[in-house]
Amino acid sequence: MQLTEIHIAGFGGQGVILSAMVLGKAASIFQKRFATVTQNFGPEARGGACSAQLILSDSAVLYPYVTHPDILVVMSQEAFNRFTPELKDGGTLVVEQDLVRVTGLDGKKTIKVFGIPATRIAEGLGKKMVLNSVMVGFFTALTQLLDADAVRRAVSESVPPIFRELNLEAFEQGFKQGKVASGKGGTELELQYTAED
Amino acid sequence: MSAELSVSVSNEDLGNPVEPFLRSDRMPHIWCPGCGIGTTVNSFARALIESKIDLKSVALVSGIGCTGRVAGYVALDSFHTTHGRAIPFATGLKLANPKLNVVVYSGDGDLSAIGGNHLIHAARRNIDLKVICVNNLIYAMTGGQTAPTTPDHATTSTNPYGTFEPAFNLPHLVEAAGAVYVARWTTFHARQLSRAIGEAFQKKGFSFIEVISPCPTLYQRRNRLGDGLETMKYYKAMSKVRTGAPTSEVGLTMNGEIIVGKFVDRNRADYQTMMRAQYASSLGEKFVELEAVCS
Amino acid sequence: MKADPRGVLTGEHFIDGDHACCEGALAAGARFAAGYPITPSTEIVERFAARVPTVGGTFIQMEDELAASITLQGAVWGGAKAFTVTSGPGFSLMMEHVGYAAMTETPCVFVDVQRGGPSTGLPTLPAQADMMQARWGSHGDYAIIALCPNSPQECFDLTIKAFNLAEEFRTPVMFMMDEVVGHMTEKVVIPPADRIEIIPRKYTQKPAEEFLPYKGNGAMVPEMARTGEGYKFHVTGLTHDERGYPNMTPQIQDKLVRRLQNKIQFAADRITLCEEENLSDADVVVVSYGITSRVAQRAIDQARERGLRVGKLRLITAWPFPQERIRELAGRVKAFIVPELNLGQMALEVERAALGKAETYPLTHAGGGVHNPEDILRAIVEARR
Numbered sequence: 001m002q003l004t005e006i007h008i009a010g011f012g013g014q015g016v017i018l019s020a021m022v023l024g025k026a027a028s029i030f031q032k033r034f035a036t037v038t039q040n041f042g043p044e045a046r047g048g049a050c051s052a053q054l055i056l057s058d059s060a061v062l063y064p065y066v067t068h069p070d071i072l073v074v075m076s077q078e079a080f081n082r083f084t085p086e087l088k089d090g091g092t093l094v095v096e097q098d099l100v101r102v103t104g105l106d107g108k109k110t111i112k113v114f115g116i117p118a119t120r121i122a123e124g125l126g127k128k129m130v131l132n133s134v135m136v137g138f139f140t141a142l143t144q145l146l147d148a149d150a151v152r153r154a155v156s157e158s159v160p161p162i163f164r165e166l167n168l169e170a171f172e173q174g175f176k177q178g179k180v181a182s183g184k185g186g187t188e189l190e191l192q193y194t195a196e197d
Numbered sequence: 198m199s200a201e202l203s204v205s206v207s208n209e210d211l212g213n214p215v216e217p218f219l220r221s222d223r224m225p226h227i228w229c230p231g232c233g234i235g236t237t238v239n240s241f242a243r244a245l246i247e248s249k250i251d252l253k254s255v256a257l258v259s260g261i262g263c264t265g266r267v268a269g270y271v272a273l274d275s276f277h278t279t280h281g282r283a284i285p286f287a288t289g290l291k292l293a294n295p296k297l298n299v300v301v302y303s304g305d306g307d308l309s310a311i312g313g314n315h316l317i318h319a320a321r322r323n324i325d326l327k328v329i330c331v332n333n334l335i336y337a338m339t340g341g342q343t344a345p346t347t348p349d350h351a352t353t354s355t356n357p358y359g360t361f362e363p364a365f366n367l368p369h370l371v372e373a374a375g376a377v378y379v380a381r382w383t384t385f386h387a388r389q390l391s392r393a394i395g396e397a398f399q400k401k402g403f404s405f406i407e408v409i410s411p412c413p414t415l416y417q418r419r420n421r422l423g424d425g426l427e428t429m430k431y432y433k434a435m436s437k438v439r440t441g442a443p444t445s446e447v448g449l450t451m452n453g454e455i456i457v458g459k460f461v462d463r464n465r466a467d468y469q470t471m472m473r474a475q476y477a478s479s480l481g482e483k484f485v486e487l488e489a490v491c492s
Numbered sequence: 493m494k495a496d497p498r499g500v501l502t503g504e505h506f507i508d509g510d511h512a513c514c515e516g517a518l519a520a521g522a523r524f525a526a527g528y529p530i531t532p533s534t535e536i537v538e539r540f541a542a543r544v545p546t547v548g549g550t551f552i553q554m555e556d557e558l559a560a561s562i563t564l565q566g567a568v569w570g571g572a573k574a575f576t577v578t579s580g581p582g583f584s585l586m587m588e589h590v591g592y593a594a595m596t597e598t599p600c601v602f603v604d605v606q607r608g609g610p611s612t613g614l615p616t617l618p619a620q621a622d623m624m625q626a627r628w629g630s631h632g633d634y635a636i637i638a639l640c641p642n643s644p645q646e647c648f649d650l651t652i653k654a655f656n657l658a659e660e661f662r663t664p665v666m667f668m669m670d671e672v673v674g675h676m677t678e679k680v681v682i683p684p685a686d687r688i689e690i691i692p693r694k695y696t697q698k699p700a701e702e703f704l705p706y707k708g709n710g711a712m713v714p715e716m717a718r719t720g721e722g723y724k725f726h727v728t729g730l731t732h733d734e735r736g737y738p739n740m741t742p743q744i745q746d747k748l749v750r751r752l753q754n755k756i757q758f759a760a761d762r763i764t765l766c767e768e769e770n771l772s773d774a775d776v777v778v779v780s781y782g783i784t785s786r787v788a789q790r791a792i793d794q795a796r797e798r799g800l801r802v803g804k805l806r807l808i809t810a811w812p813f814p815q816e817r818i819r820e821l822a823g824r825v826k827a828f829i830v831p832e833l834n835l836g837q838m839a840l841e842v843e844r845a846a847l848g849k850a851e852t853y854p855l856t857h858a859g860g861g862v863h864n865p866e867d868i869l870r871a872i873v874e875a876r877r
Contacts, residue, residue: 274719
């Protein structure tokens with residue numbers, strides 16, 4: 001695994017930090033790779049904007065911050081507006097499609113966009129708060145950076161036991177959508193496009 | 198032994214019975230003639246004798262100031278800490294080793310000014326400490342400055358035209374904060390003081406004994422209140438024993454009545470009892486009791 | 493001796509530096525902490541508060557940092573291994589008690605998760621601006637030991653080391669984290685208890701009549717007595733003689749203060765830890781510590797890819813400072829570059845130790861973030877000119 005910079009952002013209560021923790025744990029504990037998670041602290045992290053940075057690598061991570069993410073996951077419009085300009089040319093943008101309207105990509109970069117209605121899927125499962133596991137499943141299938149079983153294990157060890165099954169189900173739903181999006185180039189959700197190609 | 202100690206030593210004994218409780222290799226002590234601190238130490242030593250407590254189990258913690266020097270003169274495990282912090286030090290000592298009987302012995306400035314926050318919080322938590330507060334109504338070690346306890350319009354080196362801040366009524370303060378035992382005596386009441394200290398050793402929880410004590414060198418002299426002996430006469434004449442007096446009524450004035458006695462004697466679970474109960478109920482079998490000594 | 497398995501959470505964990513520090517303390521045998529909440533350090537005691545009742549110990553949240561920093565010392569004298577945890581403003585409040593611990597030779601650990609200052613500064617953002625305060629913050633002369641972890645793994649490993657050094661030298665040890673290291677999550681491997689070496693407190697075997705509580709042994713470190721066992725010892729922050737009794741003469745002061753200083757300075761070679769790379773051919777050496785060492789590493793790697801002869805010296809112990817090593821390097825390198833999240837603190841030490849034989853270039857940053865590695869790279873390039 002090459003050094004991959006991932007930025008996950010949204011608002012408090014969406015499980016932004018937990019998503020990064022789950023992916024980082026899958027990589028470092030279950031796949032014996034290296035992962036570093038940093039998070040933005042501050043008053044705005046309580047209920048307002050919330051973001052976590054995850055770096056995955058085959059060798060020890062030195063610089064702990066994401067400068068130009070390879071992958072940006074946004075779960076709020078504010079996060080989209082704020083962080084999309086930092087996305088690397090050729091990078092991947094993953095959005096919560098009901099919460100984010102993808103607009104104004106300036107066309108200077110080639111970006112792949114994938115969307116999933118993670119909140120709606122989570123609500124369908126009966127608990128909105130598992131949207132992060134939907135997103136993690138979607139991310140796992142889409143990016144193929146991590147072994148799906150490693151991520152499943154990380155999900156299951158990172159949530160309270162009584163919500164384990166529900167989160168794993170949420171993961172599978174996201175994972176399924178991610179496979180479809182990845183296999184079909186993502187057009188299924190009519191959100192994937194390249195800004196300039 | 199020193200002059201002020203002799204005030205309360207009875208004639209029934211040959212030699213001084215409290216001598217084994219003192220570090221004779223540290224005598225003479227630094228206290229002035231007529232100072233009351235030595236008298237309180239005498240009463241404390243007698244309380245230890247009468248309570249038959251295992252002296253090995255007694256640790257004494259002092260802050261800074263004239264009374265802070267008590268730690269240096271008693272033949273006990275003793276800790277002379279930083280200014281105002283005797284109570285938090287004693288808190289750590291007691292919590293790490295609950296078998297110890299921990300005494301805090303310090304002055305009014307140390308305990309109620311710089312250490313005032315710790316005083317109220319230790320009382321609130323009901324840490325099992327015996328606090329002996331020698332109140333000479335002034336900062337003595339540093340040369341006679343105003344203390345939170347300086348009454349009326351007494352003159353001090355930092356209020357040369359007379360104080361105007363209201364003073365703390367310490368028994369009232371610590372009762373409100375949660376102390377389970379509160380008493381006040383003067384250095385004239387050596388036996389009663391001794392008995393009060395003995396009673397405090399029987400209590401589990403935060404006990405506070407205020408001892409009104411002369412500082413002839415600074416407080417009495419600057420306020421023309423006479424020498425140590427005249428102060429004893431004042432204590433004798435103006436002290437009124439009122440056991441169970443409402444602490445709101447025991448504030449001090451410069452020349453007026455001194456209400457003495459045991460004001461508060463109540464039972465309330467101490468910090469460690471509450472802590473263990475809480476852990477046991479929340480953690481069940483996962484709760485592991487404290488081991489007193491770790492290594 | 494080996495660690496008590498009850499405190500050791502053996503396994504691989506994905507946790508942040510604050511939590512790793514707590515686990516290090518528990519593995520080291522710490523069974524008492526007194527704290528006061530302050531960002532970004534609070535997670536350490538929050539975890540300790542949750543964990544310690546399950547291993548047999550106490551956490552107490554005190555009314556302020558003045559109380560916390562002396563309560564822990566009471567606990568040490570009560571027999572526990574104890575620590576407190578704070579950040580900038582709280583660290584300032586604790587300084588008198590760092591001095592008390594140094595003077596009374598109370599083994600303990602102060603953790604400072606550094607944030608931007610002065611005053612309230614940047615509560616949630618990093619800095620490394622307490623490094624000189626860690627060394628000189630309390631009044632009077634004394635020596636100190638300070639460690640600087642740069643990862644959650646080191647927060648675990650070096651916290652154990654901090655407790656061990658505290659016991660070996662009977663001194664307060666400053667554990668100088670920073671906000672990034674404290675809040676950064678990475679894999680932390682906690683070994684089995686029987687692979688963790690713990691230095692137990694050295695209690696005297698002498699009978700009370702023969703015991704002098706402040707007489708240094710060969711290594712100038714006195715043995716301790718247990719409270720409650722009849723030693724009737726005295727501990728004071730006043731200048732004291734070997735009996736522990738106050739003695740305020742210039743002679744006793746000289747003897748005591750020099751011993752406090754020398755017991756650490758004379759052992760500096762043994763205490764000091766550096767991580768070194770590519771120093772043999774280097775003409776420029778980047779000296780860094782804590783989170784900045786990881787930022788610098790990226791710049792160093794880029795510089796070496798370009799064929800620049802740049803070496804790395806990472807301070808794992810900031811105090812005692814490895815002055816002999818810097819002095820020796822100064823004789824054969826052109827320059828030191830010292831990036832740090834302050835306006836030049838450890839750079840002063842590097843410059844002092846270099847004796848003018850090599851240039852020292854501080855690369856300052858007021859905190860709130862970390863350096864841009866490009867800036868460090870540029871400094872490396874410029875320093876070689």
